[in-house]
Amino acid sequence: MNDTLNAAWLWLRAFFVNEGQRIRRHPFITAAMAPVFALMYLLVLIPLTPSIDHIKKVRTSAPTVVMSSDGQVLAEFKRVNRESVKLDAISPNVTAALLATEDHRFFEHHGMDLRRTFSALVRTLRGDTQGGSTITQQLARNMFPEEIGRAQTINRKLKEAITAAKIEWVYSKNDILEMYLNTVPFLYNAHGIEMAAQTYFDKSASELDLLESATLIGMLKGTSYYNPVINPERSVIRRNTVLAQLVKYDKLKQADYDILKAKPLGLDFERKEEDLGSAPHVASQLKRWLISWADRKGYNIYGDGLVIQTTIDSRLQNFAVEALQRQADKLQTIADGAWGKRMGANKALLQTFIRESTQYRAARETGMAEAEALAKVQEDTTFIQALWNDKTTLQASFLAMDPFDGQVRAWVGSRDFKQDQFDHVQQARRQPGSTFKPFVYGAAFEQGISPMQTFVDSQMEIRIDAKTVWKPGDVHETTGEPTTLRDALVHSKNTVTAQLMMQVGPARVAKVAYDMGVRTSKLDAVPSLALGTSPVTLKEMVSAYGTIANNGTYVEPILVLRIEDRNHAVIEEFHQKPNEQGLQTAAAQTLLDVMRGVIDKGTGAGIRSRFGLQGDLAGKTGTTQDNTDGWFILMHPRLVSGSWVGFNDNRITMGDAWGQGARNALNIVGDFMQLSVKAKVVDPKALFAAPKQVDSMDKVNDWINSVFNSQPVEQQEQPMAATTASSGSPQIITIYQSGPTATPAPMVQDFQQPVQGQVQGQVQGQVQEYVRAPEYVRPTESMRAPEYIRPPQVIRVPEYVRPPQVVNTQPSSPPIITYGLAPSAPFYSGPGNITTVPVLPPSRDNEQ
Structure with missing residues (x-):
């Protein structure tokens, strides 16, 4: 239609030029025909301009708002970076400068200033495209750029005039001024006078003075040409022109003008980026999805004021962002120390990065040889340093969800959305390492295998085919001893997990992982899958761990609950697919109970020791080959949270000291949970439905944890015959008599100095119970050994206080024993006969 109108206009113009002589000979015919032509043309244009209803809606246009579950705004979807304000919140200096410069008869006309319009029409016919638009016409162009267009043609000017008349019909003059000042662009993604004031x-x-107002209004003639940042001299000239207009229309005294025109611009420029909110990756994902939804439903996400109700908890989201940034910054400091000085030492790797750059490819496309192009790019040391810095920038992600309803509570896709918009929660697929092991054990428990079943922890070879042999290993040496499945998962034993994988079957493990939540990533059903060699997403892993926490029931993660209109009437609600049984309930509860041990005494113990988190918790750490990826996922009865840490380019890896999931990703989750518990958003007293299946060794470890994390235990009365230290000495009690049940254990209250105590009582034969020796604590703290272990069990524990010297071992007389700090733990085979057991090294995250 526009092409037709343009053709008609060109024909009309040519007609007047070619027939000019004849028309001039018949002035009365010309006068009679001109209004007819004009009226017909206007009648054709009117339907092509915005309707009255459309114009009314623009005033109430509102962006889409993304809301958190606790009623906070997470993001707004706006076409431009604009902040609308009321007219009475705009400085009168602005409106005075605007009217004096752009439209001094604004309050006298009805959208068109006939004198200016006629003058502009004549100039257009002559080929001069200088404008003569009123403020209302400019508003029409700003509000309806697609309908009116930007081309300097008579069509546009007529459509402007028609639309301006409609605007004047609908709105008051003050309304028009307000809308105009809120829509006019000022460069640097600043739309409207409020964003312009903040930017420049x-x-x-509301705080703009006369000079500042004149500077901004002066830009409207040509924002780029009169840009005060790039072209300050032009801007000063244009500003002074605006001031002169104020003098012309008696809004400014000549004397004041003479003073003001000599003053500098006084800029305080800072480009204002659009507020991305606390969950930018969530907002970005939702925006892409919402555009498609709105197209199908007939909505405009930038103007219809839609309200998106999400499952995100703004408090947890803020804690997640804070924790991830704090811990990732600490890790980046380590990474900078490790990689920052190694650019020269990694010449081959650096040259590989250069060959992959656009600068290198551009050089090669010019015909340069490989060596020449490489040397050319390397001459730009600034680019080379930036390239290296980009490659060695550590990334991290975090996700938390409710395992029972699948509602996502916090989502952080990268360290900084502005620097890296790639979403490492849902888009990135990385090897999960040992965080995949629970699927192997879950499949085994589902087949009836007991967590107390033992496998020998030793090096092994698994033949994949006639030519391939897989040799799974651990970071630390194997013990060569039988290890229960419970301990193997707690301490992340690769060799035992590989044996279990072969017993259960890779295909079965892959199926269990899918059922539990790993549903979009392809899993290779091969033996090495047990150690997490198939890449997956963090979202899948957290979802699958949610199945464990939810007694084996898989609940699909959900982010959007409903979409409402601006009046909060529900347009559409969203529900997950029906829940599925991803793992048998008994197997899931057994698996969760075993994974409690990871937090209590295994590779995830840092959650308690470093962050002081108590309560019913379970989880798993994960580390991949060469410390490429670090993972940690923690299960709380009402929240499953997980984190991944690594580099975007997996050729850049982390060091042994900080590259394990227990030393990087765990810190992010621990920091997050610590903040959440402290703020009372997460209940530390919540309990899983899964019962605790505690054996005797677990009781000992629980007791040790209670010693280190609680007040000293007071001494209790002993029911058995015992020995008492002499008066004035710390009390030392030694039990010699065996019994069918555990006997209250000895208590030592001070280890600063070796003490002597005379044992009272007669030795009754050989000792039949061996004392389980817990770790000693700081001097002056009390502790109590929880039970006696029977003779067949050999106990290996850290340092312990033992009798290093038996002064008197005559059976007929009481022995005198000196107690002191010893470098190793004893086990007793009889009075006076002490056998030393070597101390084992402390357990570490031994994942590959």
């Missing part, structure tokens, strides 16, 4: 002068529009 770092203040609100």
Whole structure:
């Protein structure tokens, strides 16, 4: 239609030029025909301009708002970076400058200034495209750029005039001024006077003085040409022109003008980026999805004021962002120390990065040889340093969800959305390492295998085919001893997990992982899958661990609950697919109970020791080959949270000291949970439905944890015959008599100095019970050994206080024993006969 109108206009113009002589000979015919032509043309244009209803809706246009589950705004979807303000919140200096410069008869006309319009029409016919638009016409162009267009043609000017008349019909003059000042662009993604004031002068529009107002209004003639940042001289000239207009229309005294025109611009420029909110990756994902939804439903996400109700908890989201940034910054400091000085030492790797760059490819496309192009790019040391810095920038992600309803509570896709918009929660697929092991054990428990079943922890070879042999190993040496499945998962034993994988079957493990939540990533059903060699997403892993926490029931993660209109009437609600049984309930509860041990005494113990988190918790750490990826996922009865840490380019790896999941990703989750518990958003007293299946060794470890994390235990009365230290000495009690049940254990209250105590009582034969020796604590703290272990069990524990010297071992007389700090733990085979057991090294995250 526009092409037709343009053709008609060109024909009409040519007609007047070619027939000019004849028309001039018949002035009365010309006068009679001109209004007819004009009226017909206007009648054709009117339907092509915005309707009255459309114009009314623009005033109430509102962006889509993304809301958190606790009623906070997470993001807004706006077409431009604009902050609308009321007219009475705009400085009168602005409106005075605007009217004096752009439209001094604004309050006298009805959208068109006939004198200016006629003058502009004549100039257009002559080929001069200078404008003569009123403020209302400019508003029409700003509000309806697609309908009116930007081309300097008579069509556009007529459509402007028609639309302006409609605007004047619908709105008051003050409304028009307000809308105009809120829509006019000022460069640097600043739309409207409020954003312009913040961008150029770092203040609100209500605070603009006369000089600042004149500077901004002066830009409207040509924002780029009169840009005060790039072209300050032009801007000063244009500003002074605006001031002169104020003098012309008696809004400014000549004397004041003479003073003001000599003053500098006084800019305080800072580009204002659009507020991305606390969950930018969530907002970005939702925006892409919402555009498609709105197209199908007939909505405009930028103007219809839609309200998106999400499952995100703004408090947890803020804690997640804070924890991830704090811990990732610490890790980046380590990474900078490890990689920052190694650019020269990694010449081959650096040259590989250069060959992959656009600069290198551009050089090669010019015909340069490989060596020449490489040397050319390397001459730009600034680019080389930036390339290296980009490659060695550590990334991290975090996700938390409710395992029972699948509602996502916090989502952080990268360290900084502005720097890296790639979403490492849902888009990135990385090897999960040992965080995949629970699927192997879950499949085994589902087949009836007991967590107390033992496998020998030793090096092994698994033949994959006639030519391939897989040799799974651990970071630390194997013990060569039988190890229960419970301990193997707690301490992340690769060799035992590989044996279990072969017993259960890779295909079965892959199926269990899918059922539990790993549903979008392809899993290779091969033996090495047991150690997490198939890449997956963090979202899948957290979802699958949610199945464990939810007694084996898989619940699909959900982010959007409903979409409402601006009046909060529900347009559409969203529900997950029906829940599925991803793992048998008994197997899931057994698996969760075993994974409690990871937090209590295994590779995830840092959650308690470093962050002081108590309560019913379970989880798993994960580390991949060469410390490429670090993982940690923690299960709380009402929240499953997980984190991944690594580099975007997996050729850059982390060091042994900080590259394990227990030393990087765990810190992010621990920091997050610590903040959440402290703020009372997460209940530390919540309990899983899965019962605790505690054996005797677990009781000992629980007791040790209670010693280190609680007040000293007071001494209790002993029911058995015992020995008492002499008066004034710390009390030392030694039990010699065996019994069918555990006997209250000895208590030592001070280890600063070796003490002597005379044992009272007669030795009754050989000792039949061996004392389980817990770790000693700091001097003056009390502790109590929880039970006696029977003779067949050999106990290996850290340092312990033992009798290093038996002074008197005559059976007929009481022995005198000196107690002191010893480097190793004893086990007793009889009075006076002490056998030393070597101390085992402390357990570490031994994942590959």
